[in-house]
Amino acid sequence: MSGCDATEDDGLILSGTVDDSLGLLLRLDVEGNTLWTRTYSAIGTNDVGTFGSSWIIEFLDVAAIGDSGYVVVGSGDAQGSQGRQNIIMRLDSSGDHLWGGSRGTIYYDVFAYVDPIDAVTVLVGGRTGGLSTSRATLERFNITTGLQIGGLAGHWGYSQPLAIDRADDGGYVLAGTLDFGFSSFVVKSDASFDTLWTIDWDNFSARTIVGLADGSVIAAGDTVVMRILPNGQMDWSKQLHVGDGAITDMDVLPDGTILLAGWSDPADSYSWLVRLDQAGAVVGTQRYGDTGVMYRVSQLELLSGNHLRLIGTAGVDSVLVIATESSGALGTCSYPALIYSLNSFTLLPAGVLSVTTPVAEPLYQVATTGLTAYTPNTIVCAGDVPWSASGTVFADADLDGSLDAGESGFPFGAISVSPGNGLFFTNGQGLFDFHTMVMDTYTLSHVGPGPWWQLTTAPSYTVQFTINDSTFTDLDFGYTPAIDTTSLVGSITTSAFSCSGASQTHIGVLNQGTTTPQGVVSLALDTLVSFLGSNPPPDSIIGGSVYWSFDSLGWYQLWQQVLSLNMPGFLNLGDTIRSTLVVWADDGNGTLAAVDTALWEEVITCAYDPNDKLVTPKGSGPYGAIPFDTEWLTYTIRFQNTGNDTATTVVIEDLLSNDLDHGSLQVLGYSHPISGLNIGSGGLATFRFDNIQLPDSNVNEPASHGFVKFRVRMHPGLPHLTEITNNVGIYFDLNPPAITNTVLNTIVDCAQAQLDPQIYDQGSGWLFAYTFFMDTMVYTYQWFVDGTEISGANTADHVATVTGEYTVQLVDAYGCNFLSDPVQVIITSIDTPGAGQVTIAPNPMYDQAVVIFSETLTTHHRIELVDVSGRVARSLKPSGRTLTIQREGLGAGAYLLRVMHAEALIATQRIVLR
Structure with a gap:
């Protein structure tokens, strides 16, 4: 990770680059839970022309702008560019692209650092110019317009920035290196970018800087920390004895305590936090990491309440986040004691530097596309937390x-x-x-x-x-x-299975009522499935139904049975298994009443994904349409160890939709004891199965499977066509996650659809059904005459053959059906619609109208609206037999609608706009 910033809710936004080609953002909540992770590619325009391929893009730093989103800076290149082009991008709070720009000039231009100034302005540090004329820059950008609004540039050969800061006195500080890295500098300016002082050294590099309210500056880097007075003179400088290591970041507490973060590299790499008083004396130290652990902290963030977040890497490339209070204490971690000391260190300035104003060049447009990914949460500090x-x-x-x-x-x-x-x-x-x-x-x-x-x-x-x-x-x-009520919830869960052979199935009953009833569970098996046995065995088997009884089920207790079923073979490929579980409760007098039913319905495919996600109700159609008054969504997560060794720990991370009531979650069943369950503030549900000892499928296939089933309520009043999606990441020990399929449910409230289908009678018995949503929705049609269904009349148009009252029913992709008002048709003769016939409804129009063609138009056609002066007011590309015209600025009056094929005119129609 190359950049980070604290968010308004005391979480973190982290930036970086993955696979040397994609920008990365990682959003964490205050507890360190992953809210979302996204990778980005970019397309846009560089200084040599337009290109359509994706950039190789890197994110170098990120700034949180209140709760409204983020600004990311970095660089990228693409085919045809002469080197890296700088990039600045504005994203919303979900990481979606709002705008982006690049202002490349000659060679390797980079925006490397960003710091928020206020709600609409950021401070950006970077470098610009050619190989021998590269200059470090510090600029302000308006994040609403993307325009540069002032800055400064070092007038020195081959300089580049290492750190920037918006000082607490309102000014700005820029630090970096000179002469290919052989010397370094710090520049302090006021709020108008007028230079107050400059200083440079031959034997020190300031990699982190903080401007204080009194105008002084704390600078640190390598193993040195110093305080520079408001007039640019040195107050004190100290060297920290940390062995083979370096200071990587710094911050200052409100009481003036200086916090230095860094790492050392003896036999094992570990990180540390050192606290200094205002005079530079050590007042406390903390160490993070132990034998065999490689922790490298590179950044430090100060949150509200003086809580700290130290960010870096653990091992080779795992993200490390350490959360502490202001002293850096983690409590009972088994890290050895750490004592660091400071000695005085003399630094002699090498000269005075020249500073100029950078050119405010316009930005070329850059767009990003983001992909959601999973990142495991890093667990820091084994043992008890404090x-x-x-x-x-x-x-x-x-x-x-x-x-x-x-x-x-x-x-x-x-x-x-x-x-x-x-x-x-x-x-x-x-x-x-x-x-x-x-x-x-x-x-x-x-x-x-x-x-x-x-x-x-x-x-x-x-x-x-x-x-x-x-x-x-x-x-x-x-x-x-508070009241006596019996409420039992039944469930049935099968392991993923291939054709033929035995498969495990779990049945369960959860008591969520206030009584402790006894009862009976019956399972009516599909004729394609045969019962092999259970432990303990069932009470009875009658025909294709298997029965068990349970006694006095306690409050919120779960009764479960594991069954072995014989699955059908290849001859039944494509058939559907349907089995029904019924829960019967005893009223205390020996009378049984059915209180819940669960259905197992699965298509036989003879192949399966070992890790998948299921939802009940599945919903209808490709959108998983479910009624708006559906109370619960039941999710089943199935997993299997297909590795080459026993899995000791399995962790499931499930990002639940915000349209669900997370606190209503109820566990309905599981294959192994759940050792931990929590849901972060962003909705990330984590199920832990510690010490699960799940064998691999090559050793014990039936026992290599596992699952967890739970249900959660939807929030009431969700609007029509709200989509609820869900998939999960499943972690087997320390392996990368297995990402499941995504399930989709769409809330359908047909009363909110407000669809008004109408019939346009084009004369001579040719009827056409239309609605203003025809361009964005797929419908099925059914025509009626005098209330009787017309066989085979299931297209958008219909040629009436008898006199009568015609209606048409439209059914959309979500299952909502709408019946038009009737149209009386009197047949005197029957005409077939001719080629090139055009109908417009309504005509005259106000906001929009539907154009209906008698034949299917292709990409070779175009539609032109011509005003009374002969000017083409609008040109449209049709597809199919309908086209919706939106007014969108067209003035009132008469227009001629022309249908063109290449340059040939094939039809015209007059249209009036009110």
Whole structure:
């Protein structure tokens, strides 16, 4: 990662380059959870002309602009360019492209650093010019217009920037190297880019700088740190004895404490944080990393409350983020003690530098396309984290508000935590354990199980972690039934299977009611599937149905059975398996009533993806259309170890849509015990299976499979055609993730579609159905006469053959059907529509009209609107038999619509605009 910035919510935005060709952005929340990751390619215009191929692009730095998005700087090149071209881009808060530009000149132009000034302005550091005339630059850009609004440029041979800063006194600071890197400089200017002082050295490179409110500057690099007074004179300079290592970044706390981050490289590479007072004396140190671990911190970000984030790499190329409080303490990590000292160090300036104003050249347009990717969260500091809070969510049988022996816990109950706005869940016994690496005050609240329950304890707890108060226990949430209700949820899950042979199937019943009923589960198997057995065996088998019974199922307890089924063979390829599970509850008097039904429906393909995602309801059509009043979406994640060794840990990361109520998540089944479940503030749900010991498929194929099934409510009132997509990344130990297919559901509320199909009677019995959405939606058609369906009449037009009242029904791709108003047709003769016939409806038109052609038009045709002066007011390219004309600035009056084929006129029609 080459750049980063703290976001308004105390998260991070990180920038970098992957595969030496794609820009990368990584967005983390305050707890370090990955919200999204995107890679970018770019197309645009350089200084030698237009090109259509993707750039080789690198992102060098990024700045967060409040909550409105980001500005990214870097460089790129493409075929035909004479070298790297600088790039500046504006992205929204989701990483989507808003605008971008490049201002390349001769050779290897780069924007390397960006720092926000205010909501519409950023400070950008870079280099411009040719090989022998390269100059370091510092410029302001308006991020709304993309225009440069002032700056400065070093008038020195082959200079390039190493650091920039918008000083707290309103001025600007630029540091970099000269003469091919053999010397270095620092320039301080005021807010108008008028130079206040310059300084350069032959034996020091300032790689990080901070401008203070009193006008002084702290500069650090290599192993040296110094303070420069407002007049450009040296106050003090010190050398940090860190062995073979370097200072990589720096910041200053409000109280003046200087924070230096860097790394050292003895037998193992480790990172450190050193705190200095305002006079440069060491007041504290921290080390990160241990034997066999290579941590290299390159950047430091200061968050609200003086919390810190240290960013770098772990190992070869894994992203490393370390979260600490202001002292850098991580708590009980097993890192050895670290003591660093400072000695005085003398630096002699080499001269005074000349500074000029850079040319404000216009930007060429550059566009980016972003692809969403998965990045695993990095776990730092093995062992216990310093601050924790624990408790139990339980059924308070005696209503005394305290957890007593024998009172059962609620498995997988959601606990919300603030700040952070994340959710973590109890384990299978109702216990929760909240850990954090940030010393702060937190509020923990249980997300209630529903209106059937009432609390007997406090609804929330506030814990304030300090150095002396690091652990809170017995933060219990007790519930008792408010009303008696029986609610059982059944589920059936099969492992992915190929044709023939045995396959594992799990059936389950979750008790989410306030009673503890006994009951019966029946599974009616498809005739293509045969039952091989279960452990324990079923109570009975009658025909194709298998029965089990359960006794007194506890509150939020899950009853599960594992079955072995024999699957059909190749002769049934393409057939659909349909099996039904029914849950029966005993009313206490021996009478059974069906309370829930689950359906297993799967097409036999004789092939499968070992890792996949399923959703129920699947929905209809290619868009997965579901009714707007659907309450739950049930997701099943299936995985299989197809490697060459046993998997010890499996982690599933599932980015849930914001259109779902994350706190409503209910676990309905799993193949192995879930050791951890949490949902970050951005909706990333993480399921952990620690010590799963999942064998590889070559050793034990049936046991190499696993799954987790859960359901989550949709937010009410979602608008028509809201799309909810979902896929997951599955991690087997330390391997790259397996990315599943993406499932799609589309919310359909036909009442919101507001489609008004109409019939245009073109005379002589030729009828045409049209709607103003025909260009953007695919419909199926059915014509009726006097209410009776006309067989085979299923196209947009219809030639009436009998006198009567005609209607047409349109069905869109989401299953919504619409019936037109009737049109009375009186047949005196039957004409076939002639070639070149054109109809416009409505005519006259106001905002839009549909043009209907009697024959299919191709790309060789064009439509022209000609005004009364003979001028072509608009030229359109048709496709098919309809075309929608949008007014979009056309003035009122009469126009001639011409249909052209090449240069031949084949049809005309008059149209009037009101």
